[in-house]
Amino acid sequence: MWNRIKSWIETRIGLNEIVRSQLTEYRVPANINIFYAFGFVALILFVVQALSGFFLLIYYIPHSDHAFRSVQDIMTVVPYGWFFRQIHVVGSNLMVAVVFLHMLSVFFMHSYKKPREMTWLAGGFLLLITLGFCLSGYLLAWSQLSYWATTIVTTIPTAFPYIGGFIAKTMRGSESVSGVTLNRFFALHVSLLPMLLAAIAGLHLFLIRRIGISAPPFGADGVKRPWTEYSHDSHPGGIPFYPDFVRREAFMVVIFFAIMFFVITFMPTLFLPLDANTPADPLKTPAHIKPEWYFLAPYQMLKLVPNRFLGISFQMIIVTVFLLWPFFDTKEEDNILKRPYLRVVFLIAVLFWIILSIWGKYS
Amino acid sequence: MKAESLSAFSRGMRHLVFFLGLLIPVVASSPGKAETYREMFEKEFLTKPWAGEQAESNVCLECHDSEVMKKPELRKIPEEWKKSWHYEHNVSCQDCHGGDPKDAAMAMSPQRGFAGSPKYNQVPDFCGKCHAGILKQYIESGHGKALRASGSGPNCVTCHGSHAIQKADIDIINEQRCTQCHSYERAKEMKQALFLTEKKIKGIEDELAILKVGGVFTEQEDATLFSTAAEFRTLFHSVDVSLIKKKTDEFSEKLGKIEAKARKTSRELVFRKNFSAFFFLLFACMSAVLFLLSKTPKE
Numbered sequence: 223m224w225n226r227i228k229s230w231i232e233t234r235i236g237l238n239e240i241v242r243s244q245l246t247e248y249r250v251p252a253n254i255n256i257f258y259a260f261g262f263v264a265l266i267l268f269v270v271q272a273l274s275g276f277f278l279l280i281y282y283i284p285h286s287d288h289a290f291r292s293v294q295d296i297m298t299v300v301p302y303g304w305f306f307r308q309i310h311v312v313g314s315n316l317m318v319a320v321v322f323l324h325m326l327s328v329f330f331m332h333s334y335k336k337p338r339e340m341t342w343l344a345g346g347f348l349l350l351i352t353l354g355f356c357l358s359g360y361l362l363a364w365s366q367l368s369y370w371a372t373t374i375v376t377t378i379p380t381a382f383p384y385i386g387g388f389i390a391k392t393m394r395g396s397e398s399v400s401g402v403t404l405n406r407f408f409a410l411h412v413s414l415l416p417m418l419l420a421a422i423a424g425l426h427l428f429l430i431r432r433i434g435i436s437a438p439p440f441g442a443d444g445v446k447r448p449w450t451e452y453s454h455d456s457h458p459g460g461i462p463f464y465p466d467f468v469r470r471e472a473f474m475v476v477i478f479f480a481i482m483f484f485v486i487t488f489m490p491t492l493f494l495p496l497d498a499n500t501p502a503d504p505l506k507t508p509a510h511i512k513p514e515w516y517f518l519a520p521y522q523m524l525k526l527v528p529n530r531f532l533g534i535s536f537q538m539i540i541v542t543v544f545l546l547w548p549f550f551d552t553k554e555e556d557n558i559l560k561r562p563y564l565r566v567v568f569l570i571a572v573l574f575w576i577i578l579s580i581w582g583k584y585s
Numbered sequence: 586m587k588a589e590s591l592s593a594f595s596r597g598m599r600h601l602v603f604f605l606g607l608l609i610p611v612v613a614s615s616p617g618k619a620e621t622y623r624e625m626f627e628k629e630f631l632t633k634p635w636a637g638e639q640a641e642s643n644v645c646l647e648c649h650d651s652e653v654m655k656k657p658e659l660r661k662i663p664e665e666w667k668k669s670w671h672y673e674h675n676v677s678c679q680d681c682h683g684g685d686p687k688d689a690a691m692a693m694s695p696q697r698g699f700a701g702s703p704k705y706n707q708v709p710d711f712c713g714k715c716h717a718g719i720l721k722q723y724i725e726s727g728h729g730k731a732l733r734a735s736g737s738g739p740n741c742v743t744c745h746g747s748h749a750i751q752k753a754d755i756d757i758i759n760e761q762r763c764t765q766c767h768s769y770e771r772a773k774e775m776k777q778a779l780f781l782t783e784k785k786i787k788g789i790e791d792e793l794a795i796l797k798v799g800g801v802f803t804e805q806e807d808a809t810l811f812s813t814a815a816e817f818r819t820l821f822h823s824v825d826v827s828l829i830k831k832k833t834d835e836f837s838e839k840l841g842k843i844e845a846k847a848r849k850t851s852r853e854l855v856f857r858k859n860f861s862a863f864f865f866l867l868f869a870c871m872s873a874v875l876f877l878l879s880k881t882p883k884e
Contacts, residue, residue: 294802294804297800297801297802298801298802298850304857305857305860305861308861469875469878469879470879472875473872473875473876473879476868476871476872476875477868477872479864479868480865480868480869480871480872483861483862483864483865483867483868484865486861486864486865487858487861487862487865490799490800490857490858490861491798491799491800494800496797496798498800499797499800499801499802
């Protein structure tokens with residue numbers, strides 16, 4: 223029966239040829255390491271988010287009068303609703319972490335260098351879209367935590383003179399965070415952002431396949447090419463994508479699933495503290511409002527820079543430089559271990575981010 | 586190599602300096618030079634209620650807290666109130682005393698409903714504006730009758746205090762307080778009658794608090810417990826031991842239902858933990874298998 227199905231498909235689309243060219247005979251660098259699997263883990267986590275989000279969407283009511291109650295019903299009344307919500311909540315945080323790690327490892331491996339500038343740029347936009355997902359999804363629970371964290375974040379654009387108020391009002395749809403904001407964020411979260419993410423992730427994957435996976439710069443020196451014209455980086459001496467590299471990717475995926483279920487089992491309130499369990503009250507400002515961990519560093523930086531506009535502009539410059547980094551860094555050397563200045567800058571930047579995040583958390 | 590590295594960086598830095606240069610005129614024209622950024626942030630980001638409702642000034646508090654108030658007992662009212670159960674539940678000056686806390690000139694005007702401080706024998710009616718059920722029980726009780734008859738029996742303030750009022754618990758019945766007017770025997774009997782039910786209420790409160798910390802929304806249980814406990818404590822104001830003993834079973838049953846629901850939710854949390862632990866172990870084992878597979882020597 224199985225053979226008949228296979229044969230039926232083979233006759234129509236030539237499945238064997240696809241499997242051979244795209245999986246078994248597709249080569250990746252022999253010295254490829256486990257960090258190259260972060261991108262695939264991020265993709266799987268996005269699929270998990272989409273699926274768990276679909277189940278939440280069945281019961282969620284995007285209205286300020288019902289949103290909190292519907293989320294609580296998902297947690298208590300809907301059979302296994304808590305399970306899907308926990309997967310969605312923990313999965314979103316893991317997704318941000320994985321995308322961060324992916325970009326850091328790509329930076330460290332210098333995989334953004336010519337001819338992969340567009341791949342890096344697409345990856346950078348994917349990171350911003352992921353953060354957009356987190357921001358918009360955070361409000362949907364309509365709890366004290368989500369309401370006031372969103373209030374802080376949507377207040378940040380007011381730092382821009384002249385247009386700041388307009389940007390903040392456009393985001394909120396009203397003077398303050400309200401039911402209109404909830405509707406806007408809901409529409410973004412379930413419609414526009416998924417389409418954008420799918421499109422840019424498609425472009426990202428296309429570029430990776432079209433150009434070929436970059437080789438890690440460490441160990442044996444690879445063939446250096448001037449890249450004056452397009453050619454696929456085929457790694458003839460490499461290992462097969464399937465099963466060798468797929469096995470490593472699967473290993474990383476199950477590790478992240480294990481982390482996800484560890485958090486759900488032993489730290490179920492890590493991302494859902496008491497304020498996340500209290501209905502939003504626009505008239506009652508909680509004593510300490512803190513953004514989520516991935517926004518703590520920019521939050522702390524905003525507090526430290528002695529001018530609001532300068533603070534936010536400085537951050538935008540950092541983001542822009544980060545996104546356009548392949549165009550700034552045109553040096554041919556692709557081994558960061560042979561670039562002491564860049565290595566120091568890289569380490570200082572990571573350390574700075576960690577310190578600011580911890581400072582932001584406890585300040 | 587170092588020279589090349591430096592030249593790439595210097596190019597990058599030039600771009601950065603260019604961007605920063607563009608910012609200078611706008612920064613110079615932007616507000617906030619006089620105030621430190623931290624102050625502005627605290628004011629505009631953290632303390633301003635963005636929902637549109639501005640923090641309202643309260644002239645009652647401002648006046649009572651100022652030099653204008655000569656009598657120390659009147660001056661300490663705001664401080665006492667801020668520590669009270671009323672404060673925690675947004676019960677403010679005008680809710681009891683009337684008046685207009687937004688208008689200094691008319692704050693104490695009878696036209697704005699200012700009632701001032703009640704006389705000793707008016708206190709039960711004063712508090713009973715909100716605590717109507719308790720007032721009814723109190724009026725029919727020995728305490729209420731004594732106040733009406735002699736004008737000197739215990740009123741609400743005798744046991745609960747006034748501005749620093751705290752959440753009432755069973756220890757409010759104590760020898761020191763009760764023996765101010767009569768022997769402790771009868772009060773002791775009353776305390777014993779209340780003890781088990783109060784203990785049960787406290788136990789359920791603790792259980793619900795644990796559930797809340799565990800991420801469970803207990804609004805319905807909280808509301809049921811609150812109304813049941815309030816109803817039970819209302820009964821106490823009758824100072825009728827036989828009535829309390831008679832009603833204890835009824836309240837026990839009501840509390841038992843809330844307790845059963847809380848226990849069921851606790852069991853559900855344990856199930857959730859076991860359920861997700863299964864997936865954790867499953868994926869942990871899968872990762873171990875995949876790790877071993879990747880280490881298996883190839884043919």
